[in-house]
Amino acid sequence: MAALSAAPRLATARVVLRAHAASDLPALAAMWADPEVTRFIGGRPFTAEESWSRLLRHAGHWALSGWGYWVVETPDGRFVGEAGLADWRRDMTPRLHGVPEAGWALARAWWGAGLAREAMAAVLAWADAEGVAARSFCMIEPEHAASLRVARGLGYSDGVPGMYREKAVLVLTRDVSGATTDGEGPFRTQMGCGPQAYMRGQSAGRGAGGASAASRRHA
DSSP states (O other): OOOOSSOOOEEOSSOEEEOOOGGGHHHHHHHHTOTTTSTTTTSSOOOHHHHHHHHHHHHHHHHHHSOOEEEEEOTTOOEEEEEEEEOOOOOEESOOTTSOEEEEEEOGGGTTSSHHHHHHHHHHHHHHHHTOOSEEEEEEOTTOHHHHHHHHHTTOOSOEEEEETTEEEEEEEEEGGGOOOSSSSTTOBTTBOSGGGGOTTOOOOOOOOOSTTTTOOOO
16 A cells, blocks of 8 residues: 555545535534534544544644545535544553544535435545455444444444443444445445445545444534
8 A cells, every 4th residue: 555644535435535624614613513423432522623633633644654534525615524534542441552543524415315324435435445454343332323334234234332431332344355346235326336436526636423432424
């Protein structure tokens, strides 16, 4: 995998994934200040300072790892949310340091349209093609049915019990070797099939709210 310092541009039928920018702060802060968005992601709204720190963390993750999170927006530039993979090195059970953790969060206006799954399928197709890792996982609170549906639709396992910050979570895993890439599984879209359908536009670069119980979960 060629090292990247910023997220490459990806496109699907309905969304564009691009690198974070400082100008994204107002939209990010508004999303993370919504208590419905954070219900299963930390359990409280985030301050603007915390949203700024999150934005900086995403930029830094790309610089250090060559993979990370994207901003998700519509083709005409309307902010939808965030999605990606990260190694947060959580103090959790089971311990999964070094295994990419999938996460997603959408602004409430975009819930229920299948955009979280569409964006994350593009992320996973890119990661599989680039050889980011042989396995990834996501962490979801058992009560978050919407994100569990998204995760399973992306090919993640049914999940095993885990603990994070004294809270019960489900830890779901996905192996690249078991991912469907023939157009009949999680990477199918209305415009085509297979991971390459999600790569068009790449430049040399109760709905859905987020994934990873403490990372993100709403699809």
